[in-house]
Amino acid sequence: MEGFEGMMEGLLGFESGGGVMPGVKVSDITFAGVPVRVYEPPAGGEGHLRRGLMFFHGGGWALGTGKKGSYDTTNRMLSDELNAVVVSVEYRLYPEVHFPVPYLDCLAAAKHFLSPEVRARYAMDPERVAVTGDSAGGNLAAAVAQEIATDETMSVKFSVQALIYPALQALDFNTPSYLQNQNIPVLHRPLMVRFWLQYLGADLSLLAQLLANNHSSLHHPSITPELRARLDWTALLPPKRRRDHRGGGGPLVVEKGPGGPAKELPGLLDARASPLLAGPEVLAKCPRAYILTCEHDVLRDDGLMYARRLQDAGVAVTSEHYEDGFHGCFSFTVWPMDFDIGKRAVRAYLDWLQKNL
Template identity: 75%
Template sequence: MARNDPLIISMLAETNPQSQSFTKNLDLFCYFVRFKTVIRAVPGVKVSDITFAGIPVRVYEPPAGGEGHLRRGLMYFHGGGWAFGTTSESLIGSYDITNRMVSDELNTVVVSVEYRLYPDAHFPVPYLDCLAAAKHFLSPEVLAKYSIDPDRVAVAGDSAGGNLAAAVAQEVNGKAIFCIMSVKFSVQALIYPVLQALDFNTPSYLQNQYIPLLYRTNMIQFWLQYLNIDLSLMPEFFVNNHSALQHSSLTPELRSRLDWNVLLTQKYKKNYNPVIVEKGSEGFLKKVPSLLDVRAVPLLAGPEVLAKCPRAYILTCEHDVLRDDGLMYARRLQDAGVAVTSDHYEDGFHGCFSLTSWPLEFDVGKRALRSYLNWLQNNL
């Protein structure tokens, strides 16, 4: 942290996510962060709030004009557990600053999507919002309007936004229904993405269950809210009852696609053992089919879909419950023949990518952001 501000210290002193004061403190803290970061916006970038296919978006156009030469394009989906965040603000930082930097430094037209959030929307609404905006963005007419090179268009997102970016990339690049589209994504950048909801006992979920800024309890709750599952069923998810062996719809083939005992190296498996339940809640997956829907759970996609996905940058952090989601997806993409840059931060934690300026300023966040920018510079 760059400053020993007493207000920040007092608001962060309460770190128990079960505390009644936690939400109140978090809201106050986020308001303070947004107030302080708004003055650090990158000048020169033209910002427009418009709609793509009826979906609100914020478009960032670089200072250099598009006349006579083509620019990069990038569509960004923000994080926040499908419940928080906007095109400009995260819970803890500013997407606006990051998107302005990408636009300015990389001469890129960035489109940040304002998809609908919980409690007003559940799956598949946020996904469909993002897909509709992506299809509009990739149309030849829109690319020409913004002078974007159709061979240099990326999709990116962090956390829940990484989930949406992965799912949209699979749909646009990997599904036969979109084969008629002349333009597809050339690269994808996933920042500590959340990719599966069938195993909340992976090594990273257990190792980091009490590590801020994303607790295991909170991530399970985000999933239940997104999939419109009664929160009273949360205990079932803690012990993997929802993915017990008795569920015939979760076939051995599907289980292999998120088998961390195979997909992770020993460095990340450590001394943890898989939590496999023989008999769980009867008929659970039939009642909640979205748990097996690849549009919500991209890690379950088949190899034939993954093989068509664009080359990927996947950022993971050691102190993050979602670490193994990203590592497993990187492995599965590589096994399918996709070029993957796996960027892991041993000192990283969930949310660090957004913590790059005062009042919350971490060296690991700055390194992660710079790595993301460099990868886009060299690959997009």
């Protein structure tokens, strides 16, 4: 497991420096007490309001920083090409904290970002503000987008959400993509389950129980049929994605799992941790979405199911799927790990924001 985490740390930019984008001003400050890095586009075009974009980095709620490597390079590109004020949030990580602290950090920063004072300071257009993130950051972006969308006290809300292979649920670790890609780097199935256990503040010895879906057995009194339907991949995935590796034909639902795991995972059914569990009335208020998924990724089906549920709720969704993609490829854009798939993914994402934000 340590080897996987070491690979993830390298991927998330611990060793690489960010690219230089002439004219982009970079400042490390705080929003509502949360450390952030602000990227301001080159001067010029006075009189025109800028786009705004809030970014949450990935890393299993335990690793990474938005200040280095490909994250920094991409955010500089976004600021420059979109004429956008980009804010990358340095939310607190495990083992210092666990859920809901990272989410609350991101929500506090987001509310500050959308405040009249900050919008005026950076000359941001209130109708062109996005929230985005990859992997665990995509989880946080989806959760924050839901909260802001349903908060009647917020006069300005996010216009769009852009989610890069987001982690969206912790009830079913036996979806087709979890089984198909369980041994595919850089995000092996046991590692993703471990990240979830850490995030939920649970005992890591429960890993085997979660891998077997014992934590979401029929014995769990709070998991209703309606709730299970919100992540029923047999209904939500496109036909060609409904692959079954167990021979049973449907989701793995254990009849009599041990009672312990459910009791020790208090955030398991909280939509702030698992945005895929949100009700249709919440999804209907969410901003239009861009959801990037990769074929060779345990999180593929999370993103595809969320795209379908948002569409069913009436939200406009662009679902960008890469048959040759793998988890983390969005960050493989900086030498010596500059892959063609990474460059294509970043370019498509940036082009979508250019047209939709």
